[in-house]
Amino acid sequence: MITFTIDGIQAEAESSTTILQVARDMDINIPTLCHHEALQSYGACRLCVVEMQKGKRTRIVTSCNYPVEDGMVVRTDTERVLAVRRLVIELLLARCPNVTVIKERAQELGITEPRFKKDNNFCILCGQCIRVCREVVGVEAIGFAGRGVSREVAPPFFDPARQCIGCGSCVYICPTGIITMEDVKDAPSHSPDGGSVMGTQRIMHNWKQTFRMAECKSCGRPFLPQVQIDFMVEKCNIPREELEVCKTCKP
Ligand code: SF4
Ligand code: FES
The missing domain is CATH 3.10.20.740 (Ubiquitin-like (UB roll))
Structure with missing residues (x-):
């Protein structure tokens, strides 16, 4: 001690x-x-x-x-x-x-107006989104890009975040609310056989990615991105059947 x-x-x-x-x-x-x-x-x-x-x-x-x-x-x-x-x-x-x-x-802290020239940024570069993605989720979908005043959070090469699994941890942790995701009903997406299926899609606006939402095998409600379920099956070794049912329907 x-x-x-x-x-x-x-x-x-x-x-x-x-x-x-x-x-x-x-x-x-x-x-x-x-x-x-x-x-x-x-x-x-x-x-x-x-x-x-x-x-x-x-x-x-x-x-x-x-x-x-x-x-x-x-x-x-x-x-x-x-x-x-x-x-x-x-x-x-x-x-x-x-x-x-x-x-x-x-x-x-008693400050209402800054003495410095104002910008209109919404990211404080706290890095929590990057750290939660890497340390908690186990993915490195985003990182810091640029230097000095142009430093920002972005996926590699500013491309759509290839490693993102649409879990929303970055949205949850961001203290400023600048990271947004949206679940859109009845939108078309690619099916695993290469065709197109209608269903709910999750859009991660900042990381330019869209995910097909899996439907709960019990109640049919879209509840998690399919890619997140696949990731958890592989990474956590949890039987797929356990992950294909939403929290409400879990026994
Ligand atoms: S968590 Fe939000 S404020 Fe912090 S670096 Fe990420 S986007 Fe910026
Ligand atoms: S440097 Fe300690 S909370 Fe940010």
Whole structure:
């Protein structure tokens, strides 16, 4: 166990625990934008900064990926910390002035208008969509493309995402809501024998892909992309019959 101090309170935690985890366990609020418990920390947004003192040295570190150390003294709410957070959120507000989560975080930090030139972007480059796809789903359908101001999330070569299975994990995790999918009824699609079948289709707009939805073998409701079922049968070794029935109809 590691012993340290956070906001004047003596605390203990296991050695690989991050400052953010400890703070959350102690009900200390640290704002985050690119952190998710299910994913490895990436340290992209820098909103979660705290001040960390070890010996005579004081540093600003990102709490989501900085593990606690013996004897460290952490402060989560100093003027220096708040100044960094304000600058981070101000830059994000200038980049994404119409994104609700950014406006809310900015307001919490007392920023309503950025001093910088406004853009109208809807992606904060947090990378959660890329990480959930790779780390949780086990696919690498999307990644970062471009540099500097033209950096964005895209499938390889900006082509339709060949590896995408239409699971929607990226839609679920995206904090800004910029990734969208739509289930369209009575649309034609290619059948496995090369012909055309009518049915429900899932469109992943951002990744330029469309998927035929499989119908539940029990109630007939379209419930999962066929390609996702095939992927799960192969990757998780689950009998196909178990995956071809929707959650409601499962015994
Ligand atoms: S699309 Fe959404 S989840 Fe992906 S990097 Fe942008 S804001 Fe983050
Ligand atoms: S939450 Fe820590 S850098 Fe984004």
